[in-house]
Amino acid sequence: MGVSGCGKSTVAQGISDAVGLPFAEADRFHPETNIAKMSAGTPLTDADRRPWLAELAAWMAAQAREGQSTVMACSALRRSYRDILRHGPPQVQFVHLDGPADLIAARMSARPDHFMPPALLESQVATLEPLEPDEDGVVLDLRRDPETLVDEAVRWLGRH
Template sequence: MGVSGSGKSTVAEGISTAMGLPFAEADRFHPEANIAKMSAGIPLTDADRWPWLSDLAAWMATQAREGQSTVMACSALRRAYRDVLRSGPPEVQFVHLDGPVELIAARMSARPDHFMPASLLASQVRTLEPLGADEDGVVLDLRHDPQTLVEQAVEWLAHR
């Protein structure tokens, strides 16, 4: 979890490979209307997000019913969003990639092919609610290189 540009997809794919688990990019579950809004620099509303989050939870629940754990790259910025994700499978752990906004903004500026413009970063930072003490998760410093972050996440997940 984390704001756009924090490295969620790269780290989640690394975790998926290291642990041999199916990977899903939450952005691919967005309906075209959501993509169009974000591409135009318009932040999503909760009304835009609820069906998307429900679809993510349903995908994880389906995999869990088949005995399969999963890895997903998803912003999961607010606790209420994470609550929806937790409503699907029996367990959900969160790896929050966190770090300096300036570094994230620089990363976003360097990826011109992504639909999420850097102009929405401030909105995401304002929306972000850190993991609560009662939420199963870990916060990792995104200033580390991706391989180190993958290793830290895999080690933490292995002890769950």
């Protein structure tokens, strides 16, 4: 979890590869209307996100019914969003990639083909609610290289 540009997809794919679980990129579940809004520089509202989050939870639940855990790259910026995700499978754990907004902005500027413009980073940072003590998760410093982040996440997940 984390704001756009923090490295969620890279790290989640690395976790998936390391532990052999199916990977999903939450952005691929967005309806075209959400993509169009974000591409135009308009932040999504909670009403825009709710059906998307419910679909993500349903995908994870379907995998869990088949006995399969999953790895997903998803912003999950607010507690209420994470609560929706927790309604899917029996257990959801969060790896929050956190770090300086200026570094994230530089990363976003370096990926010209992504629908999320760097101008929306500020709204994501403002929306972000850190994990609360009762949430099953860990915060990792995104300034570390992806391989280190994957290793840290896999070790943490293995202990939990």
